[in-house]
Each structure stands twice: as C-alpha cells, then as structure tokens.
Amino acid sequence: xxxxxxxxxxxxxxxxxxxxxxxxxxxxxxxxxxxxxxxxxxxxxxxxxxxxxxxxxxxxxxxxxxxxxxxxxxxxxxxxxxxxxxxxxxxxxxxxxxxxxxxxxxxxxx
Amino acid sequence: xxxxxxxxxxxxxxxxxxxxxxxxxxxxxxxxxxxxxxxxxxxxxxxxxxxxxxxxxxxxxxxxxxxxxxxxxxxxxxxxxxxxxxxxxxxxxxxxxxxxxxxxxxxxxxxxxxx
Numbered sequence: 624x625x626x627x628x629x630x631x632x633x634x635x636x637x638x639x640x641x642x643x644x645x646x647x648x649x650x651x652x653x654x655x656x657x658x659x660x661x662x663x664x665x666x667x668x669x670x671x672x673x674x675x676x677x678x679x680x681x682x683x684x685x686x687x688x689x690x691x692x693x694x695x696x697x698x699x700x701x702x703x704x705x706x707x708x709x710x711x712x713x714x715x716x717x718x719x720x721x722x723x724x725x726x727x728x729x730x731x732x733x
Numbered sequence: 734x735x736x737x738x739x740x741x742x743x744x745x746x747x748x749x750x751x752x753x754x755x756x757x758x759x760x761x762x763x764x765x766x767x768x769x770x771x772x773x774x775x776x777x778x779x780x781x782x783x784x785x786x787x788x789x790x791x792x793x794x795x796x797x798x799x800x801x802x803x804x805x806x807x808x809x810x811x812x813x814x815x816x817x818x819x820x821x822x823x824x825x826x827x828x829x830x831x832x833x834x835x836x837x838x839x840x841x842x843x844x845x846x847x848x
Contacts, residue, residue, distance in 0.1 A: 666840050
C-alpha cells in the first residue's frame, strides 16, 4: 500500500532561519501530494499541493516541489516566524484513500 | 462560508459504552471522511461517505460505523469502547470526494477519552 515517511521532529529553529522538512513516499501510479499544517487544538489545514511531476506548490512563503524521480515532496521556507510553530503533515492521495506522514513538529524561537 | 463543524469538542466515556460524534461539512460539500489521530499510529482513515453512501472503509473493526444524512451531515458511532479508542477524531469534507484531487477541509476534531 501507499506510505509516507517524514523526518522525525521536533525541529527547533530561531526566527528567520531556513526550514526544510523532508517527505518521501511510495505509491502506485501518480499520486497527488499535499502538505497540511495543524495548530494546537485545531484540525489540519491545507498548506499547499501539487498534482503532477515538477509542479511547485506554494503558500505563505512555504514551497514544495513534486519530485517524481526521487518520490519526494520536501517542504521549505526561507525565513520562519514564531507563528509558524505547528505540526506539519505530508500526505499523498494515490489509491483513493489519503495517506499521511506521522507529522513533524516545528518550534520557532524568537 | 462556515467551515467544517464537529461536535462535541471533548468526550469522556467509560469502557464498554458507545459514543456518537457529529460532523457538519462545508455547505455544498457532499463528501465526508473520518480519521483517527493518535500519537502512536498518526492519522488513519476510517471511512468516507458521499451522498449518503459509504464509498470506502479503512482497516478498523466493525465497532466503528457511520452514516450520512441527506443534508450531508455525518455521524460516526463507536460501540463497546476500548481504552485504545482514546484519540482525536477528525472529519473532513470535500466537494467531489476522495477520488478527486481536491484538498480536504478538516474540522477541529472531537477529543475522545475512554477510561
């Protein structure tokens, strides 16, 4: 079946630092790829998505590129803020049922 | 447009009891899917309902069931509760369902604690 592997957290950064959260997947066919963010006490919110190879999703300064050759969808942001502190989930939808990574907690210090 | 609404936010139940959780999707969305979130297993798909029909089901025992009404509101029921059912239960809605590439819109979840 499909699977998603995310880097273990927590990731702790200072404000304005560069962020990378790695995500790799296994799936049959060509899945759509998503990043969701979860703030404390809330559900998941869509951050960005990409539906085909080499697509770049972007939102609120975050970016991720659909890399079919490496089956990856790494999340990046050039300068994080304290308000970015949350849990980030990589997700794929290939065989109909969504598959999520375990989540990566990001803590940003002032 | 109102978001996805889940009620109640918190529930405390005893082993052996049953529980019903409710989810109201975004207006116009016909698909509601349910997920269990735990620290140990992460986010796992329970089932999806579309236009009152269950379209797919995850790998959960029959104690977990659901239904959807004509107004797209959905309920999830867990019978004979076990301690391991303690989790955050999330529902998500989308316009055309999981077979489409459209993103999911999640509610804030119901936190179920089984004692």
